[in-house]
Amino acid sequence: MQNTNCPEVEKCLELIHLVLDNEAPAEQENYLTEHLEMCMQCLENFNIEKEIRTALKTRLENKKVPLDLINTIKVKIAEID
Amino acid sequence: MEEDQELRSGEENEESLAKNNNYSSAEKDRLFNNEFLPHITSMYNFAYRLSFDEDDAKDLVQETYLKAYRFINSFQQGTNAKAWLFRILKNSFINEFRKRSKEPTKVDYQEVETYYNSDEVDETITTDLRVDSLQHMIGDEVTTALNSLAVDFRTVIILCDLEDFTYEEMAKILDIPIGTIRSRLHRARNLLKERLNKYALSMGYKDQNNKP
Numbered sequence: 001m002q003n004t005n006c007p008e009v010e011k012c013l014e015l016i017h018l019v020l021d022n023e024a025p026a027e028q029e030n031y032l033t034e035h036l037e038m039c040m041q042c043l044e045n046f047n048i049e050k051e052i053r054t055a056l057k058t059r060l061e062n063k064k065v066p067l068d069l070i071n072t073i074k075v076k077i078a079e080i081d
Numbered sequence: 082m083e084e085d086q087e088l089r090s091g092e093e094n095e096e097s098l099a100k101n102n103n104y105s106s107a108e109k110d111r112l113f114n115n116e117f118l119p120h121i122t123s124m125y126n127f128a129y130r131l132s133f134d135e136d137d138a139k140d141l142v143q144e145t146y147l148k149a150y151r152f153i154n155s156f157q158q159g160t161n162a163k164a165w166l167f168r169i170l171k172n173s174f175i176n177e178f179r180k181r182s183k184e185p186t187k188v189d190y191q192e193v194e195t196y197y198n199s200d201e202v203d204e205t206i207t208t209d210l211r212v213d214s215l216q217h218m219i220g221d222e223v224t225t226a227l228n229s230l231a232v233d234f235r236t237v238i239i240l241c242d243l244e245d246f247t248y249e250e251m252a253k254i255l256d257i258p259i260g261t262i263r264s265r266l267h268r269a270r271n272l273l274k275e276r277l278n279k280y281a282l283s284m285g286y287k288d289q290n291n292k293p
Binding site: 044047056057059061070076 | 220
């Protein structure tokens with residue numbers, strides 16, 4: 001680990017988002033991987049962004065679909081036909 | 082017709098108009114049961130996270146499925162049914178529910194739009210947020226943080242992080258360019274991080290300066 005003050009921290013953060021969203025081209029992803037080996041600040045940002053995504057995926061409560069909803073929809077559709 | 086426009090599947094508009102289908106009853110039922118209905122849990126949760134109300138969510142989902150069935154001939158087999166359904170739901174929400182939305186924090190839509198469209202670079206948001214404080218958070222805090230975002234910011238996070246849509250799919254669902262998706266997501270994430278950081282601070286995780 002070398003620098004703790006990345007001169008391009010905002011740009012790197014944008015790239016971190018692209019990479020975590022699987023939207024970055026391979027060469028940009030490689031660039032980030034190399035950069036993270038040297039830049040502690042960006043590595044920390046990367047870990048935080050990753051953890052936020054995990055939290056969203058795993059901690060949010062999913063509502064159960066009300067039991068009668070599918071049935072109501074099917075009945076209404078039968079009326080259309 | 083406006084409704085027709087909102088129901089075209091994700092393909093280029095002129096193209097999909099040209100190849101409107103004429104599905105048989107059996108095909109319609111098959112598409113509806115096998116391609117549309119399996120997404121109902123995602124749809125209901127999306128509707129609930131937009132409206133914050135179980136009855137509204139139910140109405141939205143029901144309306145979406147009825148529209149999807151009525152306009153099933155504009156759905157191209159082999160294209161992304163989930164994205165098509167989400168697009169219909171999102172448009173129904175905008176058209177009918179937003180006006181009477183029970184959101185706790187009413188947002189001036191114009192203000193939000195101006196904010197997106199400004200060329201201002203995001204000021205760097207430096208938060209003390211740390212991985213371990215995130216790991217200590219419970220669902221309620223994450224939910225409250227997400228729900229506190231303006232609906233347009235909340236929407237992109239839901240579509241991207243919860244529903245795993247690609248930027249391209251999101252652009253079609255929301256009818257905005259990919260570049261706007263990217264910048265809106267970036268802002269949404271910064272805002273979310275800020276909110277989460279507030280919770281972290283209120284929970285007493287503020288030892289950023291003491292870290293090894």
